[in-house]
Amino acid sequence: MTEIATTARNDRYEELLTAAAECFQSRGFDATSIDTVARHLGATKGRVYHYFPSKMDLFNAVRDRGMDIVFQATDPGYFADLPVLDRLEAMARGHARAMLQHHSFMLVLKDGLLMRRYTTTTDFQKESLSQHIARRDAYEARFRELLAMGLAEGSLRAGPDPAITVQTFMSALNGPVAWFRPRPGDTPEKYDAIAEEIVRFAMQGLRALPA
Amino acid sequence: MTEIATTARNDRYEELLTAAAECFQSRGFDATSIDTVARHLGATKGRVYHYFPSKMDLFNAVRDRGMDIVFQATDPGYFADLPVLDRLEAMARGHARAMLQHHSFMLVLKDGLLMRRYTTTTDFQKESLSQHIARRDAYEARFRELLAMGLAEGSLRAGPDPAITVQTFMSALNGPVAWFRPRPGDTPEKYDAIAEEIVRFAMQGLRALPA
DNA sequence: GATCAAACATACCGATGGGTATGTCTGTCA
DNA sequence: TGACAGACATACCCATCGGTATGTTTGATC
Numbered sequence: 001m002t003e004i005a006t007t008a009r010n011d012r013y014e015e016l017l018t019a020a021a022e023c024f025q026s027r028g029f030d031a032t033s034i035d036t037v038a039r040h041l042g043a044t045k046g047r048v049y050h051y052f053p054s055k056m057d058l059f060n061a062v063r064d065r066g067m068d069i070v071f072q073a074t075d076p077g078y079f080a081d082l083p084v085l086d087r088l089e090a091m092a093r094g095h096a097r098a099m100l101q102h103h104s105f106m107l108v109l110k111d112g113l114l115m116r117r118y119t120t121t122t123d124f125q126k127e128s129l130s131q132h133i134a135r136r137d138a139y140e141a142r143f144r145e146l147l148a149m150g151l152a153e154g155s156l157r158a159g160p161d162p163a164i165t166v167q168t169f170m171s172a173l174n175g176p177v178a179w180f181r182p183r184p185g186d187t188p189e190k191y192d193a194i195a196e197e198i199v200r201f202a203m204q205g206l207r208a209l210p211a
Numbered sequence: 212m213t214e215i216a217t218t219a220r221n222d223r224y225e226e227l228l229t230a231a232a233e234c235f236q237s238r239g240f241d242a243t244s245i246d247t248v249a250r251h252l253g254a255t256k257g258r259v260y261h262y263f264p265s266k267m268d269l270f271n272a273v274r275d276r277g278m279d280i281v282f283q284a285t286d287p288g289y290f291a292d293l294p295v296l297d298r299l300e301a302m303a304r305g306h307a308r309a310m311l312q313h314h315s316f317m318l319v320l321k322d323g324l325l326m327r328r329y330t331t332t333t334d335f336q337k338e339s340l341s342q343h344i345a346r347r348d349a350y351e352a353r354f355r356e357l358l359a360m361g362l363a364e365g366s367l368r369a370g371p372d373p374a375i376t377v378q379t380f381m382s383a384l385n386g387p388v389a390w391f392r393p394r395p396g397d398t399p400e401k402y403d404a405i406a407e408e409i410v411r412f413a414m415q416g417l418r419a420l421p422a
Numbered sequence: 423g424a425t426c427a428a429a430c431a432t433a434c435c436g437a438t439g440g441g442t443a444t445g446t447c448t449g450t451c452a
Numbered sequence: 453t454g455a456c457a458g459a460c461a462t463a464c465c466c467a468t469c470g471g472t473a474t475g476t477t478t479g480a481t482c
Binding site for chain 1: 239240241242321322325369370371372375376378379380381382383385386389390404405407408409411412413415416417418420
C-alpha cells in the first residue's frame with residue numbers, strides 16, 4: 001500500500017489503477033486493450049501512457065496493489081498477541097473479507113500469478129514477476145508457519161504433507177474469486193456474513209477433532 | 212464422454228483436443244494462437260482448421276470435454292446406493308482425482324466459465340456458452356442436493372445460506388487447478404494421496420460436529 | 423492407372439492492438 | 453506576457469493473428 005498522499009497527480013493514478021483493475025478483471029489481460037481502459041474513463045491512450053510506460057507495467061501495478069491489499073488485510077491477525085488458532089482465524093477472516101471487498105483487484109491478483117509469460121517478456125518484466133512470486137510465497141509462508149505451530153501444540157491437524165492442507169485451506173478462502181460477483185445493493189454486513197461462513201468452513205477443516 | 216471409437220480419424224481429433232488443452236492451459240485463450248497449437252503437434256494451421264471450423268469451436272470442444280470428465284468422475288458416487296454422507300464423499304473424491312489426473316482439461320474448464328465474451332460472440336457461440344453454464348449448474352446442483360439431504364437428516368451442517376457453503380466446499384475441491392503442477396515422475400498413488408487429503412479437509416468442513 | 427476425396431500445407435488478406443511521434447491546451451512562474 | 457512543462461489527444465506504424473483461398477500429396481476405389 002505504501003503512503004498514499006492525495007495529490008491531484010496521485011488521484012489520477014489511483015483512478016487509472018482502479019479502472020484497469022475492473023477492465024482486466026472482466027475481460028482478462030489479453031482481451032483488455034489500452035483503449036478499453038481509456039474509454040472506461042472517457043479518455044484515450046495518451047492518458048494511460050502518460051502514467052504507465054506499457055500495458056505490462058499497468059498490469060503489474062494492479063497486481064502489486066492486490067498483493068498490498070491482502071498483506072494489509074492479514075497483518076493484524078498475523079502480528080496479534082493471541083493463541084495460534086485465533087491468529088490464524090483472524091488472518092483467514094481478513095483474507096476472506098478482502099476477497100469480497102476488493103474483488104476486482106483480487107481477481108487480477110489471482111490470474112497475475114497464473115500468467116505465463118515465458119514469451120515476450122523482457123528481463124525487467126521477469127524480474128518483476130519473480131519478485132511478485134517471492135511476495136506470494138512469503139504470504140503463504142505465514143499460513144504455513146501458523147499451521148506448523150498449531151500442529152506442534154496439538155490444536156490443529158494436517159495430512160502427511162501439510163503443504164497440501166494449507167493449499168486447500170487457502171483455496172477455500174480464495175473461493176470468492178471464482179464464484180462471487182458484487183451487486184449494486186451489497187452491504188458490508190452481507191460481506192461479513194459470507195466471510196464468516198467461509199472462515200468457519202475453512203477453520204473447521206483444519207481443527208484437530210477429538211477421536 | 213460419449214462413445215470414443217478408435218478410428219484413425221478419431222485419433223487425430225483426440226490428439227488435437229489434447230494439444231489444444233495443453234496450449235490453452237499454459238497460455239490462456241487469447242495468448243494461444245492457432246499456429247501455437249499446430250506447432251505443438253509439428254503441423255500447421257491447415258490441420259487444425261481441417262477438424263475445427265474456428266478457434267472458438269476448438270476451445271469449446273476442450274471445455275465440453277472437461278465437463279464430460281467431471282461428470283464421469285462423479286457419476287458413480289452420485290448414483291450409488293449409500294448413505295448421503297458416503298455418496299458426497301465419493302463425489303468429492305472423484306472430483307478431486309479428476310482435477311489432478313486431467314489437469315489441463317480442468318484448467319481450461321475453469322477459465323472457460325470465467326470467459327467474458329459479450330463482445331465478438333455470435334448467437335451460435337452464445338448458445339454454446341449458455342448450454343455449458345446450464346451443465347455447470349446441473350453439476351453443482353447435485354452437490355447442493357446431497358448437502359440438503361444431509362442437513363435434513365442432521366449428518367451435515369451449513370451456514371445461513373447453504374449455497375455459500377457449497378461454493379466454499381467446491382472451491383476446496385477445485386484447489387488443484389490453481390496450485391497443482393503435474394511432474395514427470397508422478398504416480399497414481401501420489402495423486403490419490405493428495406486427493407485424499409483434499410477430501411478429508413472438505414468433508415470435515417461440512418460435517419455436523421457434536422457440541 | 424485414372425479419379426477422387428480426405429488430409430493436410432502454403433500463401434495471403436484484413437482487422438486489431440501495442441507502442442510512438444507529434445500536436446494542443448492549460449496553468450504557472452519569472 | 454512570454455517561456456515552459458505537465459497532461460493529455462490525435463495520427464500513424466507495424467507486428468500478430470484469425471480466417472480463407474488455393475495448392476499438393478496420399479490412399480482407396482473402380
